[in-house]
Amino acid sequence: MLDLNVFPRTFKWGTATAAYQIEGAAHEDGRGISIWDVFSYTPGNVKKGDSGDVACDHYHRYAEDFRLMKDLGMNSYRLSIAWPRILPKGRGEVNEKGLAFYDHLIDELLKHGIEPFVTLYHWDLPQALQQLGGWANRDTVDAFEEYTRIVVNRLGDRVKNWITHNEPWCAAFLGHGAGVHAPGLKDVGVSMQVAHHLLLSHGKAVRIIKEHNPEHKVGITLILGPSHAASESAEDQAAAARHDAFLNTIYLDPLYGRGYPKVLFDHVPQFAPKVQEGDLEIIATPTDFLGINYYQRSILKHTEENPFNFEGVRPPGPEFTFFDWEVYPQGLYEVLTRVQQDYAPKEIFITENGATFEDTLTEDGQVHDEQRRFYIERHLKAVQDAISEGVPVNGYFAWSFLDNFEWAEGFEKRFGLVYVDYPTQNRYVKDSGKWYSKLVKAALGAV
């Protein structure tokens, strides 16, 4: 199945996490309130009323976690910085204890020879900025610049790989259009303006990072997936094309200098973002890599029930995860070859890929999660096939290192290679984690 010799010698083998999902210590050492604290504390928003207050207690256990990560053999790790730890009010006064935490965290990773990939924004906007309009307010772009400058100046002597934003589609649409993520707004027009401001802030952050050190690598992480038509009908084909723009090219096109996709905004001009002179040039500031998060494909049919005139159709499966997402590894191959053909990034990292299944911890501390192992194996094969065809994939970060706070699903949905027993905070490496560890050690040992 897998031929490890296909993967480049420089391949990054790692896992990914995000601050709000694993750190806990939500009210410790000067951390400010984030929109996800507010959203989680609002009854009905998160299953079982869960929140990131404690999560995996990584804030206190990162040394233990990184020892485990080292034992598992990974050479890289993708983490995010919590903006509210650095600037509790979003701007202005800097929280030294927050910066010191990430100083120690990065030093601990480097001590183990694990290369950090740092995501600047993984959805936890300081609530103080939300109270001024959040990402719908263009001023937040300036706040993000201020935050980026502080973090890069503090950690930039040790962190060389930067991801400006994680999945702007989720932050924009789930948070401002569908209302199922923080800040819980339901205004599609606002969500598109938020998308624009996220992209604009990305471009400005790229310039800050490159000014700090032109040798640093910087990119953005997008969630991408194929949009397939439910039938050969022209209506369904057009519906799929609009969905592809709604999910994928609304970000890819402006990032690679093509502006916003006409196929979408000619159809829904009422939702087109307000773009100021020079914005698109800033958004298209050249980057060193594209981060791709892949989980599933979408199947679309025409509908008259919404302004986009597309509607999802349940995929045929037959395999589905605990999230009821279809297992469709070939979709990752499709995404990679399409991105290479249409945009040709210098480098690509799979910055997230993984699955949630119902995990059971046995009496003797085992988690037999063959479904997750098989999921990862098949998606790595898709990466291998793409690499064989010349797609410059140079890293795979399994989502996730630890079971963690799965946003609106709370702690019920486990994605980790490592099981977290929350009452005790004990960690147990799942069978999938043991398999991935053997694979990574073989791949790195083979170089």
Ligand SMILES: N#[N+]C[C@@H]1[C@@H](O)[C@H](O)[C@@H](O)[C@@H]2O[C@H]12
């Ligand atoms: N859902 N799900 C799992 C995973 C989520 O936990 C990450 O924070 C996101 O970046 C992305 O949505 C993917």
